[in-house]
Amino acid sequence: MIATYIEVIDGKIKKSSLEALSLAKDIAAVKGIKCLALSTSKSASAEVVGSCGADELIVQDSGELDQSQLIDWLCKLYSAYQISYIVLANSSIGKAIGGQIAAKLQLGIISGVNGWAAASPMQFRRSVFSGKANAWYSFMEDKGVISVMPNSIPVKKTYSKVAEISESNVNLSGPVFNSVNKELVKGKTPLTEAEVVVSGGRGLKDPSNWGMIEELADLLNAATACSRPVADSGWRPHHEHVGQTGIAIRPNLYIAIGISGAIQHLAGVNNSRKIIVINKDPEAPFFKAADYGVVGDLFEVVPKLNEAISKFKEEHH
Amino acid sequence: MKILVCISKTPDTTSKIAFDSDNMHLKEEGVSFIMNPYDEWYALVRGIELREKFGGTVSVMHVGEASSEVIVRKALAIGADQAIRIDSKPKDSNDVATQIAHYAQNQSFDIVFLGKETIDHNGSEVGALLAGMLAIPFISYCTKLDVEGNELSATCEIEGGEVSFKTQLPAVVSAAKGLAEQRIPNMKGIMDAKKKPLEVISPVSANQKVKLVRFEALPPKTAVKLIAPDDIDSLVKILHEEVKVI
Numbered sequence: 001m002i003a004t005y006i007e008v009i010d011g012k013i014k015k016s017s018l019e020a021l022s023l024a025k026d027i028a029a030v031k032g033i034k035c036l037a038l039s040t041s042k043s044a045s046a047e048v049v050g051s052c053g054a055d056e057l058i059v060q061d062s063g064e065l066d067q068s069q070l071i072d073w074l075c076k077l078y079s080a081y082q083i084s085y086i087v088l089a090n091s092s093i094g095k096a097i098g099g100q101i102a103a104k105l106q107l108g109i110i111s112g113v114n115g116w117a118a119a120s121p122m123q124f125r126r127s128v129f130s131g132k133a134n135a136w137y138s139f140m141e142d143k144g145v146i147s148v149m150p151n152s153i154p155v156k157k158t159y160s161k162v163a164e165i166s167e168s169n170v171n172l173s174g175p176v177f178n179s180v181n182k183e184l185v186k187g188k189t190p191l192t193e194a195e196v197v198v199s200g201g202r203g204l205k206d207p208s209n210w211g212m213i214e215e216l217a218d219l220l221n222a223a224t225a226c227s228r229p230v231a232d233s234g235w236r237p238h239h240e241h242v243g244q245t246g247i248a249i250r251p252n253l254y255i256a257i258g259i260s261g262a263i264q265h266l267a268g269v270n271n272s273r274k275i276i277v278i279n280k281d282p283e284a285p286f287f288k289a290a291d292y293g294v295v296g297d298l299f300e301v302v303p304k305l306n307e308a309i310s311k312f313k314e315e316h317h
Numbered sequence: 318m319k320i321l322v323c324i325s326k327t328p329d330t331t332s333k334i335a336f337d338s339d340n341m342h343l344k345e346e347g348v349s350f351i352m353n354p355y356d357e358w359y360a361l362v363r364g365i366e367l368r369e370k371f372g373g374t375v376s377v378m379h380v381g382e383a384s385s386e387v388i389v390r391k392a393l394a395i396g397a398d399q400a401i402r403i404d405s406k407p408k409d410s411n412d413v414a415t416q417i418a419h420y421a422q423n424q425s426f427d428i429v430f431l432g433k434e435t436i437d438h439n440g441s442e443v444g445a446l447l448a449g450m451l452a453i454p455f456i457s458y459c460t461k462l463d464v465e466g467n468e469l470s471a472t473c474e475i476e477g478g479e480v481s482f483k484t485q486l487p488a489v490v491s492a493a494k495g496l497a498e499q500r501i502p503n504m505k506g507i508m509d510a511k512k513k514p515l516e517v518i519s520p521v522s523a524n525q526k527v528k529l530v531r532f533e534a535l536p537p538k539t540a541v542k543l544i545a546p547d548d549i550d551s552l553v554k555i556l557h558e559e560v561k562v563i
Contacts, residue, residue: 067454067455068454071449091476092457092458092473092474092475092476093475095441095445095457095458096445096455096457096458097445098442098445099410099414099442099443099444099445099446099447099448099449099455100445100446100448100449100455101449102411102442102445102446102449102526103414103445103446103447103448103449103450104449106524107526108409108411108526108527109410109411109442109446109526109527110527111440111441111442112439112440112441123530125533126438126439126440127439128437128438128439128532129328129334129436129437129439130330130436130439132334132535133334133336133532133533133534133535134532134533134535135438135529135530135531135532135533136529136530136531136532136533137527137528137529137530138527138528138530139526139527140524140525140526140527140528141526144526144527176454176484176485177454177482177483177484178482178483178484179480179481179482180470180481180482180483181480181481182475182478182479182480182481183478183479183480184475184476184477184478185477185478188477189477190476190477191476191477192476193476195562196562219563220556220562220563221562222562238460238494238495239474239477239478239479241494244330244354244436245354245355245493245494246494247474248439252560252562253556253560253562263330263331264330267330267436274559274560276552276555277541287541287543288538288541289538290541291539291541291542292541292542292543292544292552292555293541293542293543293544294543294544294545294546294549294552295543295546296546297546300546301546301549304546304549305549305552305553308549308550308552308553309553309556309563312553312557312563313563316557316563
């Protein structure tokens with residue numbers, strides 16, 4: 001059996017969990033094994049996980065579990081259901097629990113997977129050297145923990161079935177963390193899951209100029225991000241900082257505006273499928289990493305672009 | 318407080334990455350190696366700050382060969398009190414975590430720090446493995462950390478925000494930006510580092526769980542297609558037809 005832990009936020013399954021489930025189902029299909037979805041929320045939909053290929057949805061409705069309880073739960077299910085592979089999203093939770101589960105169950109772990117090959121043994125690909133290369137890995141045994149890099153594996157809602165629901169009632173250990181506060185930007189797609197990201201740098205000159213970035217992001221249904229100096233100077237919150245010291249992202253489209261493209265910034269964004277750069281300096285290193293570039297003053301180019309997209313949308317809807 | 322900081326050796330961020338003909342090894346000629354930035358800037362410095370506040374010791378641990386000692390000495394120059402090198406070329410993350418856990422399990426460390434990930438393997442695996450092996454809480458991608466008595470308060474990055482909580486020591490902490498500010502070693506630190514103890518110990522056996530199949534260079538990047546700033550309609554066309562976002 002192969003099992004995916006399904007994260008639910010605000011009553012909805014996270015996209016990164018469905019990506020992990022889609023990879024798990026592909027493996028299950030090749031190996032001829034059953035695919036399980038595991039959730040601690042009643043809001044996990046049997047229709048949604050079924051459409052991604054899960055045969056069974058195992059739910060323990062315990063409310064929000066802390067990290068240690070979640071590990072305890074998953075480890076107990078691993079034994080009870082004779083699971084061989086646990087697949088997680090490489091989300092903040094996945095990164096925190098993946099290695100701990102692997103250690104407790106004495107399994108190998110391959111984290112941040114962005115592709116796989118159905119060889120024997122199976123091979124899993126990860127971006128290494130800060131996005132400058134890939135590496136392929138295999139488990140030494142036919143079992144392990146896999147975590148899937150968000151936005152790497154397409155969600156395949158191609159199965160016309162509803163997963164069978166089983167209730168789990170495992171006795172869990174007490175929490176080791178006392179939650180104090182959780183602050184999330186409500187209603188916005190987290191950067192790691194966003195398919196389009198519009199990002200601004202020091203070239204914006206002043207935080208009061210950020211409106212055009214947000215306008216472009218709204219037009220493209222995109223998340224906004226920024227370079228390190230912008231976050232450091234307090235123009236934008238730190239959780240929008242993409243780059244080596246900030247968040248690594250891999251959207252379908254990354255638009256960099258007024259960012260020169262230092263190697264540390266590229267390390268966080270060079271896995272984007274397409275990169276568009278707008279910068280007035282033709283020597284900006286970002287142009288070497290970009291697919292498309294506009295050499296021009298962003299204060300002229302971006303408003304013009306916003307206007308042209310608005311006009312295009314009006315004409316085509 | 319008794320603090321352990323795990324440090325790793327990585328190629329410098331600006332290094333060009335190429336592989337030997339077997340695609341199993343990094344070509345090391347011309348590559349300069351550094352202490353993994355997250356280990357150095359955040360994990361080590363926060364460890365030193367806590368020692369400055371509460372007293373105690375900061376030990377650094379590195380799993381690697383003798384050629385890494387320059388990096389270990391740098392950690393001592395920045396302010397660690399002593400160093401341990403486990404004389405082994407690690408096979409995988411499980412191997413690294415096993416070596417550290419074996420050393421740490423009888424040492425009563427209050428906090429074991431390490432960077433959020435290394436900039437070579439980018440796996441973010443060792444911290445969580447280590448916490449699992451030591452059976453103590455793991456604080457992942459920590460951006461703020463304070464200690465009062467036996468209680469630790471932490472703030473961590475999560476998707477689209479942050480979460481704060483408290484837990485009991487001991488704990489393993491993976492350090493992200495915000496936890497501390499980089500310190501540059503001064504001449505006194507560099508001189509003192511030469512006299513600080515650096516113990517070399519033999520590895521324990523660890524089952525290899527994962528093997529590298531091959532490295533893969535990325536296909537060469539095609540040249541950027543430049544669009545004239547007065548031809549924005551071409552960019553809109555690309556957004557519609559090629560990238561399909563409008």
